[in-house]
Amino acid sequence: MKLATIRTADGTAAVRLDGDRAVETGASDVAALLRRPDWRTHATAAEGRTHDVAALDLAPAVTTPGKIFCVGHNYRAHIAEMGREMPSYPSLFAKFANCLLGARDDIVHPAETGQLDWEAELGFVVGAPLRRRAGKEEAAAAIAGYTVVNDISMRDWQWRTPQWLQGKAWQASTPTGPWLVTGDDIDDAADLEIRCEVDGQSMQRSRTSDLLFTPADIAAYLSTFTTLEPGDLILTGTPGGVGAARDPKVFLRPGQVVRTVVEGIGECVNTIVEDKP
Template sequence: MRLATIRTATGTRAARVETNVAIPLGYPDVGALLAAADVQDINRIPPAGKPVPVEDADFAPVLTSPSKVICVGLNYRTHILEMGRELPEHPTLFAKFADTLIGARDDVVLPITSAEVDWEAELGVIIGTSLRRATREQAHAAIAGYTVVNDVSMRDWQWRTTQWLQGKAFERTTPVGPFLVTPDEVDHARDLEVRCEVDGSVMQHSRTSDLLFDPAATVAYISQFTTLRPGDLIATGTPGGVGAARDPKVFLAPGQTLLTVIEGLGECVNVCREEKE
């Protein structure tokens, strides 16, 4: 099953995607839908609007107001090595805010206060049921599905201190979507191709099998210190190929197109636009 959140004349709506159409449902986004219904029951929810061709859909972030956006840093072996780090014993975590999230076709805003905006293609994990201090098996079962994320990062802000939050939390910078794809369609994302392109040039190319901490392990770990709730989003880290690790360094510029693709999950296509004062 595929779910999305689309913009309509009356606001955002969760939608069930069938073949080439998105069928609006009576919930403001996929997070609200997951909070109200088990994934297995979503096929039985009646439509709340006319079907919209997927090619014409205006995709909002698949989750518009998650209670938590938690991200993993240094989680692909290739990326850890290119950054000159040792393999961590535990997941390296930081947070984002809902204000950072944009839709799969929205513009990425390049802030006027940063000159080093970088790409980070990532597998997104969406929680379907509440869990606290979960085992790996419980965490595995609580995953509603997977999505595409790009953790666009302001490196000059990120590296001002040893804490990364300020470089990761700029508004309107993080594409999420276009779909939630349920685990049965992608074998729980065990070995999916991950690719990031800038203006058609491949910058990152890897597979989710290179993850150091897989989705179930990451979800279980996070649940030890906070309750995860339906619609929470976890970005699982990025593979090698980021602009900051290149020699010379390369960063995003206005007018460039950022393409983020994960096999079986879809793609985000976002034009970079300079922030207006």
């Protein structure tokens, strides 16, 4: 099943995709839908207003996540290109709901940064409460589905201190979507191609099988210190090929188009635009 959050004249709405139709489910966004214990059967049976998929105004896949966790250094090839040892535990940082963008929204190039970088990522959204010390199987069962994310990063801000938050949590910087795809359609994202293109040039290309910590590993680890709740969004890390690791370094400029693709899920296509305060 594919779910999405769309913008309408009446506000946002969670929809189920049926071929070229998008059917409203009655929830304001996918996160709100997932907070229903019966979300799967409710979404399957919903028969609300319909929309042409080709004409959808896509909001972020979830607009009201209670928490957004991100994992750094999780693809083996990316860890190697950054000159680091394989970690024993996930490296974590956070984002906020106002960081998220839709899959076709423009990305503003902040005037304050000269090092805007791309990071294609597989994201997943929690669909059931996951409490302390969850096992890997329980964690896997709590994942509602998977989505495409680009963790656009301001590298010069990220590296100001050992803590990355200020380079990762800029408002309206993180495309997320276009859909949430349930795991039964994509073998729980175990081995999907993930790639990022800038103006049609391939910058990142890998497979999710290169992840050091799988989505279930990450969810179980997080549940050790906090309760994951329906609608929470988790980013699993980026593969090799980021601009900051190139020689010479390459960063995004206004006018460029970033295309982020995860096989079997979809793509985010975003134009970098000049900051006009």
